[in-house]
Amino acid sequence: MMEKTAKHVFLLGMAALLPLKSIAAEPVQPIEPVKNINLAQAELGKKLYFDPRLSKSGFISCNSCHNLSMGGTDNLKTSIGHNWQQGPINSPTVLNSSMNVAQFWDGRAADLKEQAGGPIANPGEMAFTHTLAVSVLQSIPGYVNEFRLVFGDDAINIDRVTDAIAEFEKTLVTPGSRFDQWLLGYENAITANEKAGYELFKNSGCVACHNGPAVGGSSFQKMGLVQPYQTTNPAEGLAGVTGKDADRFKFKVPTLRNVELTYPYFHDGEAETLTEAVDIMGRLQLGKTFTADENAKVVAFLKTLTGEQPTFALPILPPSVDATPKPQPFGQ
Amino acid sequence: MMEKTAKHVFLLGMAALLPLKSIAAEPVQPIEPVKNINLAQAELGKKLYFDPRLSKSGFISCNSCHNLSMGGTDNLKTSIGHNWQQGPINSPTVLNSSMNVAQFWDGRAADLKEQAGGPIANPGEMAFTHTLAVSVLQSIPGYVNEFRLVFGDDAINIDRVTDAIAEFEKTLVTPGSRFDQWLLGYENAITANEKAGYELFKNSGCVACHNGPAVGGSSFQKMGLVQPYQTTNPAEGLAGVTGKDADRFKFKVPTLRNVELTYPYFHDGEAETLTEAVDIMGRLQLGKTFTADENAKVVAFLKTLTGEQPTFALPILPPSVDATPKPQPFGQ
Known part of the structure; x- marks a missing residue:
């Protein structure tokens, strides 16, 4: 993690030398390195x-x-x-x-x-x-x-x-994605097609909920805003916490960081592919049917959000001793 | 792993400078560094x-x-x-x-x-x-x-x-245990008590099966040689492979390397502690009842066999794609 943070700081530093792009104006912000860890x-x-x-x-x-x-x-x-x-x-x-x-x-x-x-x-x-x-x-x-x-x-x-x-x-943050490199000023970090996908992502309204450094995670929204979401999954969402009927099917907006790796999608895991997830989100949340070409562009953009994965040595666990309570995997 | 191997080579090198002990005469041999890995x-x-x-x-x-x-x-x-x-x-x-x-x-x-x-x-x-x-x-x-x-x-x-x-x-070998350091000439790597345990381990006959660099793993032996082993576990051992009645309850002698970490013991996992395992092995395999003091000494010796655990970065797996066959955890 040390190495990565250093690399990220280096990228941030380099960005200062590049033609200034107004990062602040973008609804998606780069992930900052982790600070103040014990x-x-x-x-x-x-x-x-x-x-x-x-x-x-x-x-x-x-x-x-x-x-x-x-x-x-x-x-x-x-x-x-x-x-x-x-x-x-x-x-x-x-x-x-x-x-x-x-x-x-x-x-x-x-x-x-x-x-x-x-x-x-x-x-x-x-x-x-x-x-x-x-x-x-x-x-x-x-x-x-x-x-x-x-x-x-x-x-x-x-x-x-x-x-x-x-x-x-x-410590489990993932800076350094190609999209963040682009945000920091490296124009060639993403392709024209991926950039077109980002423009669609912004212009279609996805960023209303999927914004900030995590590209989500900052609010609760109703699943099935424009059209109702069909699922056999009984989860009620926020209503189960607040007891308010108005909070039924409100779920935390998931982060889209590393979304290429976090399949399947939605709270019920029913969307197997990004293509399917983008299509459903467009129709149900935005009332917009993405064409196949548009969908592919958005998906291409989403795949630029895969950051550097945390790498560290697999921990070696201290062994149990004679007095340690035994695990009970079966029949109890 | 690189670092470890280097350290081990260093230890082997240092041993050459120390008063020569006849490692070759010992029934337990140090683990050698891994070679010829692709x-x-x-x-x-x-x-x-x-x-x-x-x-x-x-x-x-x-x-x-x-x-x-x-x-x-x-x-x-x-x-x-x-x-x-x-x-x-x-x-x-x-x-x-x-x-x-x-x-x-x-x-x-x-x-x-x-x-x-x-x-x-x-x-x-x-x-x-x-x-x-x-x-x-x-x-x-x-x-x-x-x-x-x-x-x-x-x-x-x-x-x-x-x-x-x-x-x-x-690559998953564990050189550098305190016992191996002792074998390589570092007299203080193990205590007098642990050394007494090793002497008991040798003199009682444990080394007949538990020998070599892995302190086991090199032969099949009948579980319950002197006294029969009582278990509800139906495993037949080698007989299931050879079809020979003489091979019933013959199991591969397990390595005792890192035995402090590999609890519980025996093919049926019925011995929860090293104390129990040493007691049963003594009585059933050697016809010898270790006193509490002897048992503790042997256990102390066995704990010196814990080597350096392989350390490496947790691997990051390449993601599935849309066409990847889906896992089927439930109901199929």
Whole structure:
């Protein structure tokens, strides 16, 4: 991550030497490098993110459904949880999720820290409890030492666990996409066709919701604004949080960063391809039917939003000891 | 891996300057650095090793059950397969597995390449077929390019897939353990207590089977030689391969390298702790009941066999495209 940030700073620096383009006037902004990271806390959080011992089965980690080899998603329509339960909703990407106005499709968690505790205790996901997860960690000398190092004393609790995971997740940004290079002044970073796609994206109204550095993530919008969205998925969206009927089918607008990697699309994962997603969004949200040529241009633009993926050494987890509570994958 | 190998070569070099100990006389030998690796092929193999698209569900990869964050195992009694099926046997570690006389507990695969194809097509594990797995890879431009780079042409077939995975697995050795440092002449690398454990390990006969650089892995032996082993696990061992009644309950002697990380133990995963495993091995295989003090010493020795874990960047997988066959996690 260090290397990447340096490269990004270099790009930003170089941009200053190029003919000035008014970035500020664009509805999409470049991703800024990560700042103010507590590195020791993020390193601990990385281990926890990859540790399946935070699940009842000892088999499912954060990375199982937000796989950092695959755009921070599982690339499944809906996820697989404990005992192979079928999840109710598509796993959103963890990449650039620090920029989201809230977490989960329905925004029921205010931030990354609050989100991180959810799946651990969700019976359909990791199916554990915070108390049991903490007990496991407390039994492992390698973790006890690392929590002490990071937090100044031995206490391990869910507050610190989710703090550390959130700190790691804050590092998962993807600067350096070809589109950001273009925003920063490198005219040749995207093709004429991709630029035409961006113009369509702006002129058709996509940017009303998909804007800012994350190209989304900053608001809740009704799925099926102009025409109703047909789905068998029972998710109600924001209404489940606020209790307001007006919030039915309002979902957090997903980030379009790395959207080439985060298939399938929508909260129900029903759109398998970008072509399909762009077509449905155009018709249902904007009342606009993109021609095949227009659709292809928008898709070409969207693929320029793939940034540098976070790269880091696969963490080596501290081993359990004799006293560590055993995972219970089967029949209990 | 480069860094590690260099360090190990350095250690081997330094050992030449130290008072000569007769390493050759010891039944356990240091792990040698990896040589003759086709690096491009190993890098491709690393991606394949981490790619859940080699499974029917799109959720299970080689790394799911041979997790390189956890000693190359899943640390479960028996593994979780497609649709949460309970596996029949404990997942052996992939670490140092290139040194095994054959692969799987019953030796049914001659080498790493032959092994790698097994779980992909096993209905209880990744539940895919070789043909379908190859179709998925053939649809992904990033893989097509990389196979061409590595093998000289575009062909993707199971032969090349398993060649690449095996090449990656050959890199997964763990030199540099404290015990190897001691073998190489650093007297203080292990404590007097650990050394006493090694003496017990030698004098009690453990080394009859657990010897060589992998401290095991070189022969098949009957589980329950002196006293019968009681288990509800139906695995028959080598007899299932040879059809010979004399081979019933003969299993490949597992490596003891990194045994601190590869819990639980035995082919059925029934021994939860090293203390338990040492006790059972002593009584059933050697007719020897270790005292608590002796057992603790042997366990202390075994923990000196934890080597440097392979560290490498988590691979970023090339994305599927519209034409890529979709994973089928549920109901089909």
